[in-house]
Amino acid sequence: MTADLFREDATLASCPAVIAAIDARGVQLDRTVFYPLGGGQAGDRGALRLADGRSLAIADTRKGAHPGEIVHVPAPGQEALLALLSPGDPVTAEIDVARRRRHMRFHTATHLLCALIPHPVDGCSITADSARLDFHMTEPLDKVALNAGLARLVAEAHPVRHRWIDEAELDANPGLVRSMSVQPPRGLGRVRVLEIEGVDLQPCGGTHVANTAEVGAVVVTKIEKKSAATRRVVIGFADAAS
Ligand SMILES: [Zn+2]
Numbered sequence: 063m064t065a066d067l068f069r070e071d072a073t074l075a076s077c078p079a080v081i082a083a084i085d086a087r088g089v090q091l092d093r094t095v096f097y098p099l100g101g102g103q104a105g106d107r108g109a110l111r112l113a114d115g116r117s118l119a120i121a122d123t124r125k126g127a128h129p130g131e132i133v134h135v136p137a138p139g140q141e142a143l144l145a146l147l148s149p150g151d152p153v154t155a156e157i158d159v160a161r162r163r164r165h166m167r168f169h170t171a172t173h174l175l176c177a178l179i180p181h182p183v184d185g186c187s188i189t190a191d192s193a194r195l196d197f198h199m200t201e202p203l204d205k206v207a208l209n210a211g212l213a214r215l216v217a218e219a220h221p222v223r224h225r226w227i228d229e230a231e232l233d234a235n236p237g238l239v240r241s242m243s244v245q246p247p248r249g250l251g252r253v254r255v256l257e258i259e260g261v262d263l264q265p266c267g268g269t270h271v272a273n274t275a276e277v278g279a280v281v282v283t284k285i286e287k288k289s290a291a292t293r294r295v296v297i298g299f300a301d302a303a304s
Pocket of ligand 1: 169170173268269
């Protein structure tokens with residue numbers, strides 16, 4: 063098990079950690095700020111800084127073979143440095159903060175889209191350059207209206223927060239479950255729920271900004287009819303340099 067510090071504080075850029083295991087897939091730590099690919103959100107990149115000051119570049123982060131495992135995937139060509147590492151070695155785990163920040167802004171924006179388009183989501187991808195959501199629906203979508211809706215929700219500066227809800231609380235509050243735009247998974251004991259105050263409530267394990275104002279200038283760049291019953295909405299940053 064890797065302690066997933068990003069789950070409680072998505073703003074953490076680095077943390078001290080200890081190498082727990084190394085194998086062909088990559089490096090596992092006892093704790094990390096690296097988000098592993100999941101829920102559509104891309105895995106983090108960054109570096110593991112060693113005690114002697116050298117750095118191991120991390121190209122991707124993935125979930126391991128067992129629940130709770132997080133694997134830091136080294137960039138290619140670092141075999142000599144990897145050969146020097148052993149379980150028990152201290153490191154400092156540092157993510158590419160600028161890239162993660164874009165993931166967080168886009169990820170929060172996908173929740174805003176869920177609020178603007180009240181249809182089930184059957185696909186999601188969030189990268190540093192664009193994000194897309196696939197909605198199960200047959201009606202056409204209006205790009206101008208969606209962009210106006212996004213701009214309004216960003217300008218309204220709604221607080222964004224997560225909390226953990228156990229299954230007993232879900233069972234006791236059918237209204238809470240009904241109000242969620244995505245139904246919570248069962249059988250996990252407790253569910254992490256992301257709330258954008260007054261806008262959206264749904265189970266989500268990803269990383270988000272703390273207020274919709276931080277989403278900034280995000281716009282719908284494309285709406286595609288992927289199939290008879292699927293509409294794909296692609297978003298990007300209005301200012302590509304942001
Ligand atoms: Zn989310």
